[in-house]
Amino acid sequence: MPKISSEILWDLSAAEVQTRESEEEDRGVQPSERTLFMMGSKAGGKTSILYRCVDKDEAPKPTLALEYSFVRRTRRHSTPKDIVHLWELGGGTSLSDLVQITISPSSVRSLSVILVLDLSKPNCLWVTMERLLLAAQEHAEKAFQTLQKTGNKHQMSVQPTRVLPKDYPDRELISPFPVPLLIIGSKYDIFQEFDSDKKKLMSKTLRFVAHYYAASLIFTSIKSESLVSKTKVFFSHLAFGLDKGKTVSTDSTKPLFVPAGSDSFSQIGTPPTSDMTSIHAKNPKDLWKKVYEYNFPPESVSEQQELKDPAKDPQYNEPPIDAMRAQKNQELEQYKRNVEKSWKGLDLESRQTTA
CATH class of the missing domain: 3.40.50.300 (P-loop containing nucleotide triphosphate hydrolases)
Structure with missing residues (x-):
């Protein structure tokens, strides 16, 4: 039996695959x-x-x-x-x-x-x-x-x-x-x-x-x-x-x-x-x-309240973003405290004026 080169075998295999693909396309x-x-x-x-x-x-x-x-x-x-x-x-x-x-x-x-x-x-x-x-x-x-x-x-x-x-x-x-x-x-x-x-x-x-x-x-x-x-x-x-x-x-x-x-x-x-x-x-x-x-009486549980804050979920950690968010949270808390102090000062001044 004559020996068939690997190149010829590859060509024959490729041709067979193309033929089958064409047949599948013809069948829709x-x-x-x-x-x-x-x-x-x-x-x-x-x-x-x-x-x-x-x-x-x-x-x-x-x-x-x-x-x-x-x-x-x-x-x-x-x-x-x-x-x-x-x-x-x-x-x-x-x-x-x-x-x-x-x-x-x-x-x-x-x-x-x-x-x-x-x-x-x-x-x-x-x-x-x-x-x-x-x-x-x-x-x-x-x-x-x-x-x-x-x-x-x-x-x-x-x-x-x-x-x-x-x-x-x-x-x-x-x-x-x-x-x-x-x-x-x-x-x-x-x-x-x-x-x-x-x-x-x-x-x-x-x-x-x-x-x-x-x-x-x-x-x-x-x-x-x-x-x-x-x-x-x-x-x-x-x-x-x-x-x-x-x-x-x-x-x-x-x-x-x-x-x-x-x-x-x-x-x-x-x-x-x-x-x-x-x-x-x-x-x-x-x-x-x-x-x-x-x-089976239905339970009245609010799933919306059970949802976790995604910013605190460890699977979504982003160190640079988390660090910036922490800084902004601190600034926000400081702002709230300052506003609260200013409102208390205004309230005290108002009472003194009234007196």
Whole structure:
């Protein structure tokens, strides 16, 4: 067999790659650009989950407000790389106004939302879920409406809400979230120690909410490698369009894995109302809310007051700026003392004159 030089082998390999890339382009396979927006419970583990999903090997830091990062992925024989823009909202519900920065007409067509809810704090769960989903939904719908009014012909064809298959369960009874939505129940390691009745009510409530919005629902814990692995599957589905698998689990004694479209109201059942003497609800969603908050009374905690001063956060240390800020703070305090003395002097002089 004649010996083939390395140059010829290189040329043959390059030609093969170009051929496959051309075939992919002919089939319409193009690099994608998507946006993932993660929000949820304060200190609920959002950053930890995100780091594990993107294989970021470093200790997560508390998210102060709204943080941006991105990841790239190279598909086989495909250049340039797929890119996913990652936005993470900190502060729980206190910074929900920042949702408008991420959800805009320029991003909404390729946007997916991930809502992380802390299962270890059931009394805060419904309020957090309701406020953040409402904020995201309003801005997403406004963004689609803007596209319809000002966009080109291609943008004009975009519907203001997701269009579900005709055979989607309870299609006429649900209200699909405007963009793909994944609800993650975090800290399952703590949740699994709850008594069975609590776990059953929380699980069924979240299943109802997820199905109502045509969303996927999973429970996870960063302390479990198997749960993290399954979370990565759902993350990769939203980020890169990969298959999310066929795993379904609706057993409240186990971690939930409910892909969108795999549940139904008949399977979920009705909320337990036997302990409630009288209840008035406008619709099924309102009924589930009242039952849930009856069993888990919402805590009235002002998250805005709990936010730390970013200037005092050690992760944002800037020695030159911090030194200048300290000097200005001292000058301000001295100014306040001088003003206070001058006002006291004026007050004393005024009293003497009056006397």
